[in-house]
Amino acid sequence: MSYHLEPHLLGEICTLKHKHELWIGQIVLIKDELFELQLLEEKVKSVPLGKQPLWITIETIDHEIHLLDVEIVSDSLRDNDRILLLKAVSDLKFQSKRQDTRLPIADEIEMFYREFPPRYYKWEKGSFLNISLGGAQFTGSKYISQGNLIEIKLGPPFFGDDDDEVVISRNVHATSENGHYIFSVQFLNLIESHQIQLKKYIENIYSGLKNPTF
Numbered sequence: 248m249s250y251h252l253e254p255h256l257l258g259e260i261c262t263l264k265h266k267h268e269l270w271i272g273q274i275v276l277i278k279d280e281l282f283e284l285q286l287l288e289e290k291v292k293s294v295p296l297g298k299q300p301l302w303i304t305i306e307t308i309d310h311e312i313h314l315l316d317v318e319i320v321s322d323s324l325r326d327n328d329r330i331l332l333l334k335a336v337s338d339l340k341f342q343s344k345r346q347d348t349r350l351p352i353a354d355e356i357e358m359f360y361r362e363f364p365p366r367y368y369k370w371e372k373g374s375f376l377n378i379s380l381g382g383a384q385f386t387g388s389k390y391i392s393q394g395n396l397i398e399i400k401l402g403p404p405f406f407g408d409d410d411d412e413v414v415i416s417r418n419v420h421a422t423s424e425n426g427h428y429i430f431s432v433q434f435l436n437l438i439e440s441h442q443i444q445l446k447k448y449i450e451n452i453y454s455g456l457k458n459p460t461f
Contacts, residue, residue: 250280250315250335250336250337250338251277251279251280252274252277252282252313252335252338254277256274256277256305256307256313257274257275257276257277258273258274258275259273259274259305259307260272260273260305260396260417260435261273261274261284261303261304261305261306262303262304262435262436263284263286263301263302263303264301264302264303264304265291265294265296265301267438267439268436268438269435269436269438270286270288270291270436271286271287271288271396271415271435271436272284272285272286272287272303272331273285273287274305275330280334280335281320281332281333281334282332282333282334282335283330283331283332283333284303284330284331284333285328285329285330285331286328286329286330286331287363287364287396287415288415289364291329292324292327292329296319296322296331300316300317300318301316301317301318301319301333302314302315302316302317303315303317303333303335306343306433308393308394308417308419310342310343311340311342311343312340312341312342312343313338313339313340314337314338314339314340315335315337315338315339316335316336316337317333317334317335317336318333318334318336319331319332319333320332320333320334347379347380347381347382348379348380348449348453349377349378349379350377350378350379350449350452350453351376351377352374352375352376352377352378355374355375356374356375356404357372357373357374358372358373358374358375358385358399358400358401359371359372359373359399359400360373360385360387360389360391360397360398360399360400360430361389361397361398362391362395362396362397362398363395363396363397363398363415364396365398370400371387371388371389372387372388373385373386373387373388373430374386374387376429378405378445378449379449380434380442380445380446380449381433381434382416382419382431382432382433382434383399383416383431383432383434384429384430384431384432385399385429385430385432386424386427386428386429386430387427387428387430388426388427388428389428390421390423390428391418391421391428391430392418392421393418393419393420393421394417394418394419395417395418396415396416396417396418396435397415397416397417397418397430397432398413398414398415398416399413399414399416399432399434400412400413400414401413401414401437401441401445404448405441405444405445405448406441406444406445407444410441412437412438412441414434414435414436414437415435415436416432416433416434416435417432417433417435418430418431418432419431419432419433
């Protein structure tokens with residue numbers, strides 16, 4: 248049995264689970280029971296997918312979530328973009344009620360961000376306001392439109408020394424305040440080991456706030 252993707256999902260960003268990684272893609276065509284997914288990361292253009300089942304997660308800005316079990320119909324390069332032609336064999340749809348614990352950042356933690364794909368964009372300096380397992384809020388001087396993708400450099404103190412990760416994130420909200428912009432972003436492909444470290448960091452800080460040693 249196949250499923251027809253709803254037309255409003257055209258253009259949506261999604262994640263494709265491949266082994267222990269999450270790849271970022273965008274739905275660029277929906278036609279009957281088939282749809283095309285463009286993989287957006289340069290590093291995955293030549294990585295073979297094999298015959299294993301694939302799961303795709305689509306989460307819209309208004310928190311509508313689709314979990315798709317898909318079959319690959321074709322896998323090709325088009326104008327140097329890797330395009331997967333896919334057929335969904337199941338579609339689980341629900342509304343997200345996720346509320347991760349959000350940790351306010353009291354002492355300034357600098358960070359770097361840029362628009363994705365990064366072909367023409369340099370790293371810009373920003374500062375975290377708060378962070379959770381699912382995303383973060385930060386300030387920066389370079390504006391990026393709501394709905395666009397952002398690369399964020401995450402590292403210490405959230406992870407160990409010399410343990411950085413560039414996380415692709417979705418800009419879900421952007422406002423202007425005192426000459427700077429405040430961005431709220433959703434992490435899309437934070438690796439599992441860093442999810443564990445970030446969760447532990449947040450829990451440890453909250454534990455210290457609840458049980459001060461002075």
